[in-house]
Amino acid sequence: MPRLFGTDGIRGLANRDVSVELALQVAQATAVVFAQGRSAQARRAAGRRPTAVVARDPRVSGEFLAAATAAGLASSGVDVLDAGVIPTPAAAFLIADIDADFGVMISASHNPAPDNGIKIFARGGVKLPDVVEDRIEAAIAGDKHVPTGADVGRIRRFADAEDRYVLHLLGTLPHRLDGLHIVIDSANGAAAGVSPEVFTDAGARVTVIGNDPDGININDGVGSTHLGPLQRAVVEHGADLGIAHDGDADRCLAVDADGRIVDGDQIMAILAVGMAERGALRDNTLVTTVMSNLGLKLALRERGISTVETKVGDRYVLEGLNAGGYSLGGEQSGHVIMSDFATTGDGLLTGLHIAAEVARTGRSLAELASVMTVYPQTLINVRGVDHHGLGADGVIADAVKAAEAELEGTGRVLLRPSGTEPMVRVMVEAADEHTADRIAAELEAVVRDRLALDA
Numbered sequence: 001m002p003r004l005f006g007t008d009g010i011r012g013l014a015n016r017d018v019s020v021e022l023a024l025q026v027a028q029a030t031a032v033v034f035a036q037g038r039s040a041q042a043r044r045a046a047g048r049r050p051t052a053v054v055a056r057d058p059r060v061s062g063e064f065l066a067a068a069t070a071a072g073l074a075s076s077g078v079d080v081l082d083a084g085v086i087p088t089p090a091a092a093f094l095i096a097d098i099d100a101d102f103g104v105m106i107s108a109s110h111n112p113a114p115d116n117g118i119k120i121f122a123r124g125g126v127k128l129p130d131v132v133e134d135r136i137e138a139a140i141a142g143d144k145h146v147p148t149g150a151d152v153g154r155i156r157r158f159a160d161a162e163d164r165y166v167l168h169l170l171g172t173l174p175h176r177l178d179g180l181h182i183v184i185d186s187a188n189g190a191a192a193g194v195s196p197e198v199f200t201d202a203g204a205r206v207t208v209i210g211n212d213p214d215g216i217n218i219n220d221g222v223g224s225t226h227l228g229p230l231q232r233a234v235v236e237h238g239a240d241l242g243i244a245h246d247g248d249a250d251r252c253l254a255v256d257a258d259g260r261i262v263d264g265d266q267i268m269a270i271l272a273v274g275m276a277e278r279g280a281l282r283d284n285t286l287v288t289t290v291m292s293n294l295g296l297k298l299a300l301r302e303r304g305i306s307t308v309e310t311k312v313g314d315r316y317v318l319e320g321l322n323a324g325g326y327s328l329g330g331e332q333s334g335h336v337i338m339s340d341f342a343t344t345g346d347g348l349l350t351g352l353h354i355a356a357e358v359a360r361t362g363r364s365l366a367e368l369a370s371v372m373t374v375y376p377q378t379l380i381n382v383r384g385v386d387h388h389g390l391g392a393d394g395v396i397a398d399a400v401k402a403a404e405a406e407l408e409g410t411g412r413v414l415l416r417p418s419g420t421e422p423m424v425r426v427m428v429e430a431a432d433e434h435t436a437d438r439i440a441a442e443l444e445a446v447v448r449d450r451l452a453l454d455a
Contacts, residue, residue, distance in 0.1 A: 005133040011117035014061035027072025029139035053103035055083040055091040057190040060215030074153035083161040087249035089346035090165040092125035110246035175360040178203035185210040185230040187223025189247035231259040243351035251334035252347035256366040264334040287320040287329030299372035376433040378440040385451035387417035
């Protein structure tokens with residue numbers, strides 16, 4: 001049986017893969033697992049029930065999935081604070097802010113509206129390690145905690161959830177945004193209410209697009225996965241920059257005044273350099289994944305900033321941050337973690353600090369982004385192959401060594417097996433696009449020849 005939890009919680013087609021029944025079962029199992037924790041036991045010893053925050057993005061299926069989650073928790077003796085529609089990073093912050101025992105976010109992030117998901121955070125607003133997810137999955141088939149009378153949980157509205165989050169974000173800013181005109185694309189998602197508010201409160205003049213969620217238009221042609229509308233809006237309005245979120249606002253991409261995209265690697269370069277100048281980049285180190293552009297590493301090296309690489313996934317970035325005590329890390333996709341202020345990727349926090357760097361330096365976003373040269377990067381997904389055999393094939397290993405020798409330090413090769421399907425990802429960076437395309441195609445042919453599955 002495949003593992004229920006994926007790389008970022010449980011996700012699938014709502015009302016089929018992610019059903020009311022599943023949400024109820026996961027909530028009950030989560031209550032059982034977290035009831036064994038020290039904080040929950042201490043609350044019970046003091047005559048209080050464990051507490052959980054439940055939140056969702058605006059997709060229509062979130063209404064019944066959040067209700068099922070809250071019901072499962074309350075029926076298991078957990079008090080629920082219903083935060084309604086808020087960004088995923090807001091939910092993580094609130095769990096820590098009120099010292100809840102855990103929390104649940106109903107969201108499928110950047111996926112289309114028919115999908116939904118269940119993300120669980122532990123005390124402190126941190127994502128769960130695999131071992132705890134496995135315990136929850138095992139607990140689904142086990143005995144439930146079924147209290148009666150006064151021992152059942154209560155469900156209450158978390159009335160000041162958004163205000164707490166806004167005040168937190170504003171309190172992190174090193175510089176106000178007065179004088180900046182910023183276009184915000186909220187992806188018709190969870191940030192539709194709070195993002196324009198916080199940027200305005202920080203002093204910016206704000207124009208909004210993708211800001212009319214109706215439950216079914218989340219991520220539909222807008223947001224960080226569809227940057228065209230934001231690019232056009234920034235140019236049409238003569239704005240200084242644009243900020244794009246995804247559906248649950250845990251990521252951020254940007255657009256400069258000329259409509260050019262500023263990706264997650266460039267954003268990290270801007271923030272790392274600015275934080276280093278202000279003495280806020282601990283150990284002058286940035287945590288990135290193996291997919292980050294080579295240009296990022298080279299640009300930071302020139303400025304005395306080190307990089308630490310992790311596997312792909314913001315949970316691994318967070319592990320790297322925690323292991324080294326570092327303050328900044330992220331992914332090319334725009335998941336950026338500023339660990340002094342957040343336990344997960346936060347698109348609003350990231351966007352605010354990008355804009356603050358523009359305001360602080362008096363330089364345009366394009367000027368700031370020019371700190372790094374983006375090396376051409378070609379990515380080919382080689383499907384229908386035995387991805388488990390990748391590491392043991394000597395012919396493929398020799399082909400990779402030959403490609404690396406040809407690039408001679410001016411590029412990079414990465415072959416990565418998919419964790420969920422028979423596919424190998426071939427990524428090549430080079431000083432020019434033609435070379436990257438050619439080497440990637442040659443490696444694709446070798447992988448397909450050596451690992452193709454029988455028809």
